[in-house]
Structures are given as structure tokens and as C-alpha cells.
Amino acid sequence: MDRRSLIKHAGIAGVLAAGAAPAVHAQAAIRWRLASSFPKALDTIYGAAEVFAKKVGEMSGGKFSVSVHPGGELMPAFGVVDGVQEGTVECAHTAPYYFFGKDDTFALDCAIPFGLNSRQMTAWMYEGNGMKLMREFYEGYNIVNFPMGNTGAQMGGWYRKEIKSLADIQGLKMRIGGFAGKVLTTMGGVPQNIPGGEIYQALEKGTIDATEWVGPYDDQKLGFNKVAPNYYYPGWWEGGPQLSLYINNKAYAALSPENKAIVECAAAIAHTTMQAKYDALNPGALKQLVASGTKVLPFPKAVMDAAFKNSMALYSDISSKNAKWKKIYDDYSAFRKDQNLWFRFTEAQFDRYMQSASL
Structure with missing residues (x-):
């Protein structure tokens, strides 16, 4: 008798007795709150958190939900680091350089004057030492960080x-x-x-x-x-200012490997979506x-x-x-030097020509 027939004719009791029941893992629903540093009216920058929440829900089949709250609703716009650090909320979406008053090193996770452009910043975070170095820094604030958005070069x-x-x-x-x-x-x-x-x-x-x-x-x-x-x-x-998703380290550690992967992927989707919207609009x-x-x-x-x-x-x-700043900035500046050498021959030359050409 095949498995389907066994289940149909023997009933659950018979299946259990035969040791043929499929593994069933009851998983409690996860409900997180995300505090944004931005007003809801800014659909691009605030919207990245909504993209993240939507993708988490879709990838988890609705078992993992994230509610998004604009700046001032749960806590002040500039209070989100304290909120995540203390576990008042599970996560936040913000511009790290807002918190340079706590430590100048925060700015390196976002933008500094004459720093990396958006592509270079993403490269440093994902393929350079950026993520590793910033994760070490954020341990002191009970935070696990993910890149989650970039505006591209801004106006003055x-x-x-x-x-x-x-x-x-x-x-x-x-x-x-x-x-x-x-x-x-x-x-x-x-x-x-x-x-x-x-x-x-x-x-x-x-x-x-x-x-x-x-x-x-x-x-x-x-x-x-x-x-x-x-x-x-x-x-x-x-x-190339980068926005970040901040997650309380205990809340993150409590996630299953599957849900950690969902968070990582949803943040990456939101990361690329934000700049795509800015460049289009x-x-x-x-x-x-x-x-x-x-x-x-x-x-x-x-x-x-x-x-x-x-x-x-x-x-x-x-x-x-500041030893924390120096450790990260030394790596950041070396990466910037190599990136600018490369972009000088490729992106910059191509862009200059295209912007002067009559299309």
C-alpha cells in the first residue's frame, strides 16, 4: 500500500501506529514592530521599510509579519537606536549617520563627506569588509545590521x-x-x-x-x-548614503535559520528597490x-x-x-581608493560621454 492510500484508509491513529506520519513542525507566528525614522509621506525612503515588511510576509506565507511605524509614532525619529538596543521594538529603519553623536563610527555605515558612492558602498558592505566591521561595532549596541536602501548621490x-x-x-x-x-x-x-x-x-x-x-x-x-x-x-x-535595518540581537537570535534568511533577502530587495525608485522618479x-x-x-x-x-x-x-573609527575608516578609505581608480576608467568616463552626447 502506498503512503497516500495508507493515510486515507488507516486514519491518523493507524498512521501514527505504523510510524509513517509526516513530520509536522508547529511554528508560532512571529510579530515584529519596525520603527522608522521617516514620515510616511516620503514614499521612497519610508517605503523601503514597507517593501521589507511585505516581502517578509510573502516569503513566510504570512507566518512572520512586520508592522511599520513612522517616526514619532512609537518613539522619536532619532530614538530608534535606543529603542532597538533596549528591545522596545524588534527593529528599526534609519540613516545611521543620525547617531554620530553617540559615536562618529555610525556615519561610516551611511555616508561621510567625499565617501563612497552607492555602488561602491554596496560593494564594500557585501564583498569587502564593511559588513563584518560594522557588525563588530554594533555588538556594543545589541544590534544586528543589514543594508536597506540607498538614495544614490544627493543634491546639495x-x-x-x-x-x-x-x-x-x-x-x-x-x-x-x-x-x-x-x-x-x-x-x-x-x-x-x-x-x-x-x-x-x-x-x-x-x-x-x-x-x-x-x-x-x-x-x-x-x-x-x-x-x-x-x-x-x-x-x-x-x-551614496546607505540606510540600515537595525535588529535587536536577541530578537534576531531567536529566529530560525529559515526566518533569518527571509530577513536577509527581504532587506536586500528593499535595498535595491529604494535606489531604483529614486533613479526613476x-x-x-x-x-x-x-x-x-x-x-x-x-x-x-x-x-x-x-x-x-x-x-x-x-x-x-x-x-x-577614536580607535573604533580608525579601524573601520582605514579599511573604508583603502577600499575607496581602489574603487575610484577603477571607476575612473569605466563608470566615470562612460557617464561623462553619455551625458554630453546628443540623444
Whole structure:
């Protein structure tokens, strides 16, 4: 008698007696909460967490669910590291450089001025030593990290007045994300760390003189062009800012190998989806902004040169004081050097030609 016939005719009791029952593993449903650092209105950057949650649910057949909560709903936008570290929530989605005040090393998991571009950052994390080194660092915060999104190179922000020289940076009150504020300070600017959902009001009221966020698509949604007409490029402090999924180490350790693989794969899908959306949506938004009167301007070379020089000096200074930073930055900077040598002959040359060609 074959197995199907045995089950049909003998019933469960007979099957058990015959020792022919298939293995049944009852697995309790998993319910996680994810705290985002971003407002729900930003469908690209906030949306990466929703992509992650959707894929976790699909790959687990609904047995593993993740609810996504915008900044301020479960905890402050900048409170997610503490929330994950303490186990208040199982996971969070954020920009690591927001937390440079805890340790400058956080910024290396996101972006530093004149750092890696998005492709180089992904290469360092997945095929270089980035993931290993950052995992070692995050052990001190009870966090397991995964790359989960990248915006690509960003714009340099919105300014009430034009930036014609270094003198225009003096006293400039600018909302600028995390670590880049250190460099702005050396140039005479006054950095402000303000969550995305609060920037427009600050710019409108004149509490700040300028702001950077991401790029045309998000910036247009936030309406910055209505109160600051000058849009500068490039965002020298964010050549390839990576977002991260932070998971409480105990919550992660409690997962089965299958569910750990689901988390890893879902984060990777969200990682690529975010930049794909930005690259697809930014061109149209930029055209609309220009049509509405926005002036798109390059930073003066003197500003770029001063920012670069001061950034390199800052990294040297931090390396002399922070062993955790130095260990990771030494590897990061060596990887950056080799990547720029390679990109110089391939990506950069190809891009320059294509952007000058008449299509």
C-alpha cells in the first residue's frame, strides 16, 4: 500500500501506529514592530521599510509579519537606536549617520563627506569588509545590521540666498544630516539636526537659512522650493548614503535559520528597490522644479575644495582619538581608493560621454 492510500484508509491513529506520519513542525507566528525614522509621506525612503515588511510576509506565507511605524509614532525619529538596543521594538529603519553623536563610527555605515558612492558602498558592505566591521561595532549596541536602501548621490540642498563664495557659508544656519555638520562647522556654518517631518516649517519661519534632504522627488514633495529658490549640487557629503535595518540581537537570535534568511533577502530587495525608485522618479521631479522657477546651481569650486580639505583633516583627527573609527575608516578609505581608480576608467568616463552626447 502506498503512503497516500495508507493515510486515507488507516486514519491518523493507524498512521501514527505504523510510524509513517509526516513530520509536522508547529511554528508560532512571529510579530515584529519596525520603527522608522521617516514620515510616511516620503514614499521612497519610508517605503523601503514597507517593501521589507511585505516581502517578509510573502516569503513566510504570512507566518512572520512586520508592522511599520513612522517616526514619532512609537518613539522619536532619532530614538530608534535606543529603542532597538533596549528591545522596545524588534527593529528599526534609519540613516545611521543620525547617531554620530553617540559615536562618529555610525556615519561610516551611511555616508561621510567625499565617501563612497552607492555602488561602491554596496560593494564594500557585501564583498569587502564593511559588513563584518560594522557588525563588530554594533555588538556594543545589541544590534544586528543589514543594508536597506540607498538614495544614490544627493543634491546639495535649498538656500534662501545664492552661495557665490566661502564667505556665504559664514553663519549659515543649515539643516544638514548628521556627520556633514562637522565639516560645515569648520567652514563657518551652523548645522541643525532636524527630522524630515519638521524641516519645512523651520525653513518657512526662517529658523534655518538652508536645508538639504535627498533629491528632487522627495524635496518637491516637501515643498522646499516654495521657500528657498536656489537648489545646489552636488551633495558632497552624501555621494551614496546607505540606510540600515537595525535588529535587536536577541530578537534576531531567536529566529530560525529559515526566518533569518527571509530577513536577509527581504532587506536586500528593499535595498535595491529604494535606489531604483529614486533613479526613476528624480528626473521628472527635477524638470517640474525647474519649470516652476527653481534655480539649479553648482557649488563654487572654492566651496568644494574647502569642504574636501576640511573633511580629510577631520577624518585624520578622529582617527587619532577614536580607535573604533580608525579601524573601520582605514579599511573604508583603502577600499575607496581602489574603487575610484577603477571607476575612473569605466563608470566615470562612460557617464561623462553619455551625458554630453546628443540623444
